[in-house]
Amino acid sequence: MAFYRPATYQKPVVLALLLALLALPPALTAFGQEFYIGFATRVLIFALAASSLNLVLGFGGMFSLGHAAFFGAGAYAAAICMSSGIADALLAFPLAMAAAGLLALVVGAISLRTRGVYFIMITLAFAQMAYYLFVSARSWGGDDGLPLASRMMLGGFSLTSDSALFYATLGCLALVMVFFGRLADARFGRVIQAIRENETRMEALGYPVFRYRLICFALGGALAGLAGALLANLTGLASPNLLQWTQSGTLLVMVIIGGVGYLYGGVVGAVILLMLEESLVGVTEHWHIALGLLLLGVVLFAPKGVAALFGKRHD
Amino acid sequence: MTEALLDVRNLSRRFAAVDALQAVNFSVEAGEVHALIGPNGAGKTTFIHHVSGALQPDSGSVHFAGRDVTKLSMHQRVAVGMARSYQITNVFLGLSALDNVALAVQGRQDAGSSFRFWRPARSETAMFEEARSYLEQTGLAQRIDTIAGNLAHGEQRALELAMALATKPKMLLLDEPMAGTGPEESARMVELIEHLARHVTILLVEHDMAAVFRLADRISVLVNGRLICTGTPDDVRADPEVRRAYLGDHL
Ligand SMILES: Nc1ncnc2c1ncn2[C@@H]1O[C@H](COP(=O)(O)OP(=O)(O)OP(=O)(O)O)[C@@H](O)[C@H]1O
Numbered sequence: 185m186a187f188y189r190p191a192t193y194q195k196p197v198v199l200a201l202l203l204a205l206l207a208l209p210p211a212l213t214a215f216g217q218e219f220y221i222g223f224a225t226r227v228l229i230f231a232l233a234a235s236s237l238n239l240v241l242g243f244g245g246m247f248s249l250g251h252a253a254f255f256g257a258g259a260y261a262a263a264i265c266m267s268s269g270i271a272d273a274l275l276a277f278p279l280a281m282a283a284a285g286l287l288a289l290v291v292g293a294i295s296l297r298t299r300g301v302y303f304i305m306i307t308l309a310f311a312q313m314a315y316y317l318f319v320s321a322r323s324w325g326g327d328d329g330l331p332l333a334s335r336m337m338l339g340g341f342s343l344t345s346d347s348a349l350f351y352a353t354l355g356c357l358a359l360v361m362v363f364f365g366r367l368a369d370a371r372f373g374r375v376i377q378a379i380r381e382n383e384t385r386m387e388a389l390g391y392p393v394f395r396y397r398l399i400c401f402a403l404g405g406a407l408a409g410l411a412g413a414l415l416a417n418l419t420g421l422a423s424p425n426l427l428q429w430t431q432s433g434t435l436l437v438m439v440i441i442g443g444v445g446y447l448y449g450g451v452v453g454a455v456i457l458l459m460l461e462e463s464l465v466g467v468t469e470h471w472h473i474a475l476g477l478l479l480l481g482v483v484l485f486a487p488k489g490v491a492a493l494f495g496k497r498h499d
Numbered sequence: 500m501t502e503a504l505l506d507v508r509n510l511s512r513r514f515a516a517v518d519a520l521q522a523v524n525f526s527v528e529a530g531e532v533h534a535l536i537g538p539n540g541a542g543k544t545t546f547i548h549h550v551s552g553a554l555q556p557d558s559g560s561v562h563f564a565g566r567d568v569t570k571l572s573m574h575q576r577v578a579v580g581m582a583r584s585y586q587i588t589n590v591f592l593g594l595s596a597l598d599n600v601a602l603a604v605q606g607r608q609d610a611g612s613s614f615r616f617w618r619p620a621r622s623e624t625a626m627f628e629e630a631r632s633y634l635e636q637t638g639l640a641q642r643i644d645t646i647a648g649n650l651a652h653g654e655q656r657a658l659e660l661a662m663a664l665a666t667k668p669k670m671l672l673l674d675e676p677m678a679g680t681g682p683e684e685s686a687r688m689v690e691l692i693e694h695l696a697r698h699v700t701i702l703l704v705e706h707d708m709a710a711v712f713r714l715a716d717r718i719s720v721l722v723n724g725r726l727i728c729t730g731t732p733d734d735v736r737a738d739p740e741v742r743r744a745y746l747g748d749h750l
């Protein structure tokens with residue numbers, strides 16, 4: 185293992201893509217393809233959610249199969265905020281992050297006492313418990329989910345238009361990726377990457393490994409909560425399906441396709457998976473076969489993920 | 500009488516069918532080099548695991564610097580001043596020698612919190628300067644930027660030691676620092692340990708008897724999980740039971 189280091193050309197590429205994304209809503213509007221603004225927003229939201237899992241899995245080395253619980257918790261927190269009169273995202277989003285982060289803190293405090301396949305199972309179990317909790321919560325809509333009366337405000341701006349929500353999402357993703365990049369290079373990032381490689385050695389150097397893992401896990405949960413809150417705004421609904429383990433699986437697949445432990449692995453994976461789904465789902469109902477082939481291709485030809493073809497982590 | 504720096508009382512540990520440690524009483528005085536020797540499978544590494552906190556005993560206690568540390572975890576014991584090196588090299592093979600030692604410096608309590616998420620660790624020049632000084636002390640000055648996986652075996656042993664030193668321990672627990680090194684490398688290691696011993700207390704597990712008899716102030720002999728003798732090198736050399744159980748083959 186080496187510590188993550190971005191490729192030198194990563195910054196200009198990302199900046200160019202960011203500029204292109206800024207121009208996307210007006211461009212789509214000009215061509216009468218407004219529908220795709222919503223789709224693009226969805227991609228960005230999943231890029232954020234997958235990146236939050238990549239922090240936990242790729243950098244922290246914690247193979248969580250329950251990450252969707254925090255994604256869903258963020259969505260519900262946003263919907264609950266809305267229904268109790270908190271309609272400003274500047275307050276509701278931090279609350280959603282806090283709720284999801286707190287849930288992750290509790291789940292992590294218990295799960296992180298186990299290792300390996302037990303950890304995978306216990307995170308899965310917690311997520312399923314959360315799923316059934318929300319399904320059976322009548323006051324939160326049961327299995328219909330909890331709808332949002334409208335989209336939120338962001339300070340003085342309304343997120344009602346698809347373009348506004350797109351830009352808000354892009355802003356969130358950009359901030360999170362900047363933070364993620366700094367974190368990877370900062371003390372904390374070095375510690376969690378080293379723990380991923382050899383936790384015993386880190387204990388023997390005096391690091392309270394459990395605490396670092398837990399904070400990393402909770403941070404990933406909080407960021408997933410942010411993605412959930414954005415998704416609730418996009419779809420106008422906090423649905424229990426968001427907490428399903430299949431959703432955790434989707435996020436995992438995104439990270440694995442994109443590149444486990446590469447800064448942009450989650451983003452790349454989300455883009456590839458959702459574009460594939462979008463372009464094939466209209467053509468054939470068997471689009472999962474194509475997904476299977478893609479996974480196979482990645483495992484065979486780019487086992488470290490697509491982002492690994494461009495960046496480097498290993499020397 | 501001054502209290503020992505390390506005081507192990509009645510320590511016992513059983514693995515399935517093996518009594519790995521049987522009521523071991525063992526102490527290390529501040530400032531001494533105390534060697535622990537014994538045949539393969541005697542329980543030396545297991546003993547180090549229990550002192551460092553990697554394993555918990557079935558019964559007995561470990562006292563360090565005047566406090567009972569039996570219930571403390573490994574990282575807590577590092578914080579009170581124990582550092583260990585591993586019999587089988589255990590460093591971060593993908594990181595440079597400097598990054599390996601910098602991690603050790605960064606983990607120290609007095610190096611500040613590592614819950615820092617923004618400032619690049621690379622910009623902390625003091626931390627890396629200090630890490631560099633440990634590499635110089637252990638003879639790795641020329642290998643600072645070399646990836647640990649590309650270091651020669653003897654150099655990896657030295658790096659292991661540099662990382663332990665970087666935690667600024669009161670006591671070093673060295674599990675066969677000469678393991679697998681050639682004669683030149685181990686001569687250098689002996690010199691290094693001799694030098695370190697002026698500043699830090701050392702518990703040394705080693706099979707190289709020339710090194711042990713040169714370095715140790717006291718020697719304890721462990722056979723089949725039982726401590727059969729503790730004394731000065733001369734006492735131990737003369738002990739008939741030790742000769743029969745172990746030293747016979749070595750002297
Ligand atoms: N985790 C374990 N589970 C079961 N038995 C173990 C375990 N660890 C060690 N043992 C056994 O305990 C005994 C002591 O082993 P240990 O590694 O401590 O010996 P040692 O004195 O360090 O030997 P060496 O000189 O070869 O390094 C051996 O019989 C070993 O097989």
Ligand SMILES: [Mg+2]
Pocket residue numbers: 543544545586
């Ligand atoms: Mg051993």
